[in-house]
Amino acid sequence: MAIVRDGIYLEDNPPVRSQFRVGRRDPVKSVIVVHTAESGTDTSGPDPKAENVASFIRGRSSAGSYHLVGDRDSIIQLIRFDNEAFHDRTGSNRWAIGISLAMNAADWPSLASSPRNELVTTAGQMAAIAAVWLRDRGLDLPEPRLLTKTDSDRLDASGFISHARRDPTRRTDPGAGFPWSSFFAAYQQALTDGGNEPGRDALIRQLQSLVGTTPDGIVGPLTIAALNRNWLGNDESFDVSVADTFVNNPRVIEWVQARINARDGFSVDVDGIFGPRTEAAVKTLLQRGGVITAESFLALVEPADG
Numbered sequence: 479m480a481i482v483r484d485g486i487y488l489e490d491n492p493p494v495r496s497q498f499r500v501g502r503r504d505p506v507k508s509v510i511v512v513h514t515a516e517s518g519t520d521t522s523g524p525d526p527k528a529e530n531v532a533s534f535i536r537g538r539s540s541a542g543s544y545h546l547v548g549d550r551d552s553i554i555q556l557i558r559f560d561n562e563a564f565h566d567r568t569g570s571n572r573w574a575i576g577i578s579l580a581m582n583a584a585d586w587p588s589l590a591s592s593p594r595n596e597l598v599t600t601a602g603q604m605a606a607i608a609a610v611w612l613r614d615r616g617l618d619l620p621e622p623r624l625l626t627k628t629d630s631d632r633l634d635a636s637g638f639i640s641h642a643r644r645d646p647t648r649r650t651d652p653g654a655g656f657p658w659s660s661f662f663a664a665y666q667q668a669l670t671d672g673g674n675e676p677g678r679d680a681l682i683r684q685l686q687s688l689v690g691t692t693p694d695g696i697v698g699p700l701t702i703a704a705l706n707r708n709w710l711g712n713d714e715s716f717d718v719s720v721a722d723t724f725v726n727n728p729r730v731i732e733w734v735q736a737r738i739n740a741r742d743g744f745s746v747d748v749d750g751i752f753g754p755r756t757e758a759a760v761k762t763l764l765q766r767g768g769v770i771t772a773e774s775f776l777a778l779v780e781p782a783d784g
């Protein structure tokens with residue numbers, strides 16, 4: 479599985495020229511356009527191609543970007559899904575999500591099974607990340623099927639399309655050899671592994687709403703400070719041995735209780751009270767060096783094994 483890097487790359491590293499449009503001109507749909515970046519293909523060892531593509535997009539003087547770019551070992555979110563990426567000249571930027579593998583479209587037939595499987599796994603992971611975001615907004619999970627251009631333009635479209643099908647006179651990606659059935663299997667596996675729970679972004683938004691900060695899904699200093707005040711009763715750290723001396727926010731404790739039950743198989747009461755069983759569970763999961771900070775309990779937004 480590829481590591482999903484923190485942050486929104488083109489917000490953290492502003493591009494030389496605009497590479498996304500803030501907001502969308504049409505409502506987002508459950509359609510994902512699949513690309514390759516034509517950036518060369520790494521087949522063994524560390525794979526810096528996604529990082530290289532992100533850096534290239536940041537510095538390029540022409541328009542061209544994706545929401546997600548991935549390689550064998552990492553996934554980078556360049557653009558928030560509620561903004562338009564510049565990935566397709568045929569009109570889908572307004573309502574589609576664009577994902578890209580940092581490799582060459584022509585390389586599929588010559589890839590050995592190991593790098594091929596790793597790349598397909600990353601593509602499935604990227605699709606699932608986008609799909610869970612859509613689902614968290616009340617839209618359908620994109621169906622695991624390849625759409626025609628006409629089908630993808632329908633208002634109720636649900637599925638995937640190649641850039642080549644969107645723009646056949648100009649593009650061939652992600653390649654005639656792209657293994658669609660393996661990709662759909664990887665997508666469904668990624669959804670099974672992580673998609674039955676709310677996504678990381680949605681969990682962070684939940685917490686932000688509970689502590690009264692802007693629910694933007696981004697953990698910054700304001701979110702950390704608010705979490706500390708609400709969870710810990712102070713702005714610093716939390717000595718679990720004296721938990722009940724702090725003034726905590728019961729709704730945040732309820733969130734933690736529900737989360738450790740769903741994520742880690744505990745069965746503590748979801749009552750907003752930091753009792754002995756909740757304390758024991760939290761100590762088991764999170765305690766590092768005697769204190770639990772907001773940063774440490776934010777680990778609960780990650781999947782249990784990750």
Ligand SMILES: [Zn+2]
Nearest residue numbers: 513514641651
């Ligand atoms: Zn493309």
